[in-house]
Amino acid sequence: MTQPARTKPAFLRHLPLAVILGVAAIGAFALRDYLTFDTLRDNRESLLALREAHYAALASGFLLAYVAIVAFSLPGASVASVTGGFLFGLAAGTALNVAAASIGAVLIFLAARAGLGQTLSAKMDTGEGRLARLRQGLRDNEISALLLLRLVPVVPFFVANLLPALVGARLHNFAWTTAVGIVPGALVFTSIGVGVGEVFDRGENPDLGLLWSPQVLGPLLGLAVLAALPMLIRAIRGRKDI
Template sequence: MSEMAETSKQGIARHLPLIAVAAVAIIGAATLKDYLTFDTLRDNREALMAFRDQNYLGLVGIFAAIYILIVVFSLPGAAVASVTGGFLFGLVSGTALNVVSATIGASGIFLAARWGLGEMLTAKFEAAEGRVQMLKAALRQNEIEVLLLLRLVPAVPFFVANLLPALVGVRFVNFLWTTAAGIIPGAIVFTWIGVGVGEVFDRGEDPDLSLLWEPHVIGPILGLCVLAAMPIIVKSFRAKHKQEG
C-alpha cells in the first residue's frame, strides 16, 4: 500500500507544473482581461516613458518578466505586450525583447507539459505500433519543418504551438530555436505597430492589429510557410516515387 501511495504522490507531483499553469491561466483570464489592454497603455504611457528615461534597464527587466508570465500562463494581453515593446523600446530593441521573452515563456509551457503529461504520452507513443508509430516516425523525420510551420502560420494559436510539440516528444533544443526563429516575422509586425502607437493614441484610436493580414505583410509570411513546407513535400514525393518504382 505504501508503494501505491508513493506512486500516487509522484504522479500528482509530476502534474503540478501543468496544473499550476492551467489554474493561473483560468484565474488570469477572469481577472486581468480588463487591465492588459490598450486602454491601460494609453492611460499610463507618459508614466512608462518617464520611468524608461530614468531606469531603462529596470524597465527592460520588468517588461520581459511580465511578457514571460503572460506567455507561460496564456494570459490575455500578448498582443498588447508586443505592441508595448515597440512603443517603449523601438523596432530593433523591441523586437528582440518580444522574441526573447516569448521564447522563454513558450519554453516554460513546453517544459511544464513535458514534465507532466508529456512523459506519460511520450511513453505511450514509444510503445505504440501501427499508424501511431508511423505518425511518430513522420514527425521525427520532419521535426524542424513542422515546428517552423506551427510558428509561421498565423492561424495556429500560440499556446497550441507550445503544448503540442511537448506532448509528441520533440527535442527541446529544436523547439527552442524554431520558436525563436519562427516568431520573428510576426514579432516585427506587432513591434512595428507599437512604434507608431503614440500617434494612434493622440488621434483617439486603438492600434489596428489587422495589419498582420494585409497582403503586403501576410504574403511574405506565407512565402516563408511554403519554404518551410518544401522539404516535407519533397520527401513525400521521393517516397511515393520509390514505392511506384
Template sequence: MSENTTKTSAKRLLPLLVILAVAVIGAFTLRDHLNFEALSENREALTAFRDTNFVLAALIFIAVYIVIVAFSLPGATIATLTGGFLFGVFPGALFNITAATIGAMIIFLAAKWGLGEKLAAKMDGSDGAVKRIKDGIDENQWSMLFLIRLVPAVPFFVANLIPALVGVSLWRFAVSTFLGIIPGGVVYTSVGAGLGEVFDRGETPNLGIIFEPHILLPILGLCALAALPVLLKTLSKKKA
C-alpha cells in the same frame, strides 16, 4: 500502479496544473486590465519611467512578458505593442521575441515533464496509424516546428503544447520558436512603435495588419519554404 508511482505522477503534473489554474484565473481577472486602453492611459508614466530607468524598465518588461506567456495570461499582444512603444522596433522586437521564447519554454517544459515524455513513449511503442503519425513528425521535426510558428492561425499556446507532447527536444523547440516568431513579432512591434501617433489621433491600432496581403504573403512564403522538405520527402517515398 504503486502509491509512490502515483505520487510521482502527481508531482510531475503539478507545474502544468498550476499554469492551467493561473491561466483560467487570469482570463477572468486580468482581461480588463491588460488591454489597449490601459496602455493608453498609462503611457506617460511608462515613458517617464523608461527615460529615467532604461535598463530596469527593460528587465521588468521582459519579466512581465515572460509571466504573461508562461501562464497564458491575456495581454500578450498588448505586451508586444508595449515593447515597440517603449523601446522601438529595435531593441523592442528583440525583447519581445526573447521574452516570448522563454515563456514558451516554460510551458513546454511543464507539459513535457508532466505528460509529454510518457505520451511520446506510448506513441513510440504503439502500432498502426498513431505510430506512423509520430514517425512522420519525428522525420520532419524542424519543418513542422517552423510551420506551426509561422502559420498565423495556430494559437501560440497550442504551438507550445504540441511539440512537448510528441517528444521534441528543448533545443529544437527553443530555436524554432525564437526564429519562427520573428516575422510576426517584428510586425506587431513595429505597430507598437507607432502607437504615439495613434494615441494622439485618439484611434486604436490595426491588430489585423498581419493578415494584410503585403504582410501575409511573405509569411505564407516562409510557410511554403518550411513545408518544402516534407513535400520532397513524401514525393521521394512515393517514387521509391
C-alpha cells in the same frame, strides 16, 4: 547493489501544467480589463518617464512581465508586443519581445512534457502500426513542422507551445524554431508599437488586423511554404521508394 531510479508520482509530474492552466483560467477573468491598450494609453507618460530614468530596470521588468504573460497564457500578449515597440523602438523592442515570448514558450513546453507529454510520448515510442508511423513521421519532419506552427498565423500561440511537448519534440529544436519562427510576427506588432503614440493622439486603438493584410500575410505564407518543402520532398521520395 544499485538502487532503481525513483520516478516522480504522477500528480507531481502533472502539477506544473495544472498550475499554468489554473493561473490562465484565473487570469482570463481577473486581468482581461487591465492588460489592454486603454491601460497603455492611460500610463504612457509615466512609462516614458520611467524609461528615461531607469531604462535597464524597465527593460528587465518588461521582459519578466512578458515571460509571465506567455508562460501562464494570460491575456494581453499582443498589447505587450505593441508596448515593447512603444517603449524600446523597433530593434530593441523586437529583441525583447522575441526573447520573452521564446522563454515563456519553453516554460510551457517543459511543463507539458514533464507530465502529459511524457506519458503520450512513451505510448508513441512503444506503439505499433499507424502510431509508430506517426511517431517516425514527426521525427523525420520535426523542424519543418515546428516552423509551420509558428509561421502559420491561424495556430494559437498556446497550442503551438503545447502540441510539440505532447508528441515528444526535442527541446533544442522547439526552442530555436520558436525564436526564429516568431520573428516575422514580432516585427509586425513591434512596428505597430513604434507609432502607437500617434494612434492614441487620434483617439484610436492600434489596428492589429495588419497581420492579415496581404503585404504581411503573403510573405508569412511564403515562409511557411519554404518550411514545408522538406516535408514535401520526403513525402515524394517516400512514394517513389514504394
